[in-house]
Amino acid sequence: MxxxxxxxxxxxxxxxxxxxxxxxxxxxxxxxxxxxxxxxxxxxxxxxxxxxxxxxxxxxxxxxxxxxxxxxxxxxxxxxxxxxxxxxxxxxxxxxxxxxxxxxxxxxxxxxxxxxxxxxxxxxxxxxxxxxxxxxxxxQGGGVRRSGARAGDLIAVSGTLGNAGAALDYLSEPAPSADILAVLEHYHRPWPRLDLAGEVRRYASAAIDISDGLLADLGHILAASRVGARIASDRVPLSAALSRLKGSKALNYALRSGDDYELCVCFAPESWESAPESLKSQLTVIGAVTAEPGLYLDGVDCGLEAVPAGYDHFRGKS
Ligand SMILES: [Mg+2]
Missing domain, CATH: 3.30.1330.10 (PurM-like, N-terminal domain)
Incomplete structure (x- = not known):
């Protein structure tokens, strides 16, 4: 042919x-x-x-x-x-x-x-x-950039995180359980959050899609906006399937593995207040933007440059 x-x-x-x-x-x-x-x-x-x-x-x-x-x-x-x-x-x-x-x-x-x-x-x-x-x-002028986050903004994510990263462990599983099938679905058939795009454009100060891991991608927002952030690990949304499969390691997948294609979005507090339930119900607030630089998880500095935080295409998994 x-x-x-x-x-x-x-x-x-x-x-x-x-x-x-x-x-x-x-x-x-x-x-x-x-x-x-x-x-x-x-x-x-x-x-x-x-x-x-x-x-x-x-x-x-x-x-x-x-x-x-x-x-x-x-x-x-x-x-x-x-x-x-x-x-x-x-x-x-x-x-x-x-x-x-x-x-x-x-x-x-x-x-x-x-x-x-x-x-x-x-x-x-x-x-x-x-x-x-x-x-x-x-x-015109409505594109949401990584550089718009300001101190005091809330940080929210859509969906649940870590499923696609965990799925990589099961790609050749001969008899996958229901939980394994659930995380595999996130890897094989990701749904970009185009359903949220219109409202994100209207209410968000900054946004990024989570392709390389939450810490890495939030780090891109912080670098572009010249701000820092504090996030609480118990607020990071995990699916029941991921929690059952990975136990105490589930959070690590949610923070550091990529391929989720959910959104990480920042909102000025007054914008979040005025945002409709149709948007808020799709998001989980996990922390806030700070004026001082650095990304802190439960008060511990993640050391954006020094600590493994997702996928770098030239260095691979660090
Ligand atoms: Mg992207």
């Missing part, structure tokens, strides 16, 4: 025109065309995923299709952006029709679930690598 046939069969259906989107021209021309409505800003980000580094070797292609787009879409949620469209550059070691069928099915399900239409892409041969660029929009 040639490149054009491959694209026509497996990827063009993901670019079929939807009525409401900003995408004027999808796959098939030299470029895609996106019209940004007056008064809105384009928010975009690119992610590269390499087999054996960002996902396991011989990973199920339908999971990979979903996960790749979920991971990219999570960055839009962190900015408070509404999803619009994405491009995909796919490097494949060989043309395996069944693999492509399953991959594109997973990608298509994610594309529909997240409201992200395929705008275009490229395929080439080489070690399995995916690069996805996602486009979203916000009202």
């Amino acid at each position: 040639g490149e054009f046939e491959l694209i026509r069969r497996f990827f063009l259906p993901l670019g079929e025109r939807q009525e409401s989107g900003s995408l004027m021209l999808g796959p098939g021309d030299d470029c895609a065309i996106q019209r940004i409505p007056a008064g809105r800003d384009l928010v975009f980000s690119v992610d590269a995923l390499v087999e054996g580094v960002h996902f396991p070797r011989n990973y199920r292609p339908d999971y990979l299709g979903w996960r790749a787009l979920a991971v990219a879409a999570s960055d839009l949620a962190a900015m408070g952006a509404d999803p619009e469209c994405f491009t995909l550059a796919l490097t494949l070691p060989a043309v395996d029709e069944q693999w492509l069928e399953d991959f594109s099915a997973g990608l298509r399900r994610a594309s529909e679930a997240f409201g992200l239409q395929l705008a275009g892409g490229d395929t080439t041969s080489g070690p399995l690598t995916l690069s996805l660029q996602v486009h979203g929009t916000v009202e």
Whole structure:
């Protein structure tokens, strides 16, 4: 199968025109065309995923299709952006029709679930690598940055943390229990918190998605905002499945393991007060921003630079 046939069969259906989107021209021309409505800003980000580094070797292609787009879409949620469209550059070691069928099915399900239409892409041969660029929009000036946290802000996180990190211990489990299946689901099918993006944009002072671990990602907010934080370990939300599986180690997964794709969000106290229950009920307040630098967990300095805190792509797990 040639490149054009491959694209026509497996990827063009993901670019079929939807009525409401900003995408004027999808796959098939030299470029895609996106019209940004007056008064809105384009928010975009690119992610590269390499087999054996960002996902396991011989990973199920339908999971990979979903996960790749979920991971990219999570960055839009962190900015408070509404999803619009994405491009995909796919490097494949060989043309395996069944693999492509399953991959594109997973990608298509994610594309529909997240409201992200395929705008275009490229395929080439080489070690399995995916690069996805996602486009979203916000009202002009409305993008939520990492740099907006101020002393006194509350720090909150969505969902429960640590599930996807714990799932890595069970990827080849032959007979997974219900608890193991529950944490595996977080790893295989993460849900970017696009459902919260609109309200985060309206009420948050700063936000980030938790891709590399709570301590590492909160650390990025603190560094960008030139502030510190105090968090209480007994407030960090853990799933019942994770607690049962990992006991006293569950908190460590929640603090230090990545791939959760939940949000960590800061709010000025008055913004939190005025935020609607629909947002607050999805979040757990775990601490507060301080003027003095440093990240303190239960009063103990986590030493942002010195202590292992998530994943560094060039140094690996420290
Ligand atoms: Mg991110």
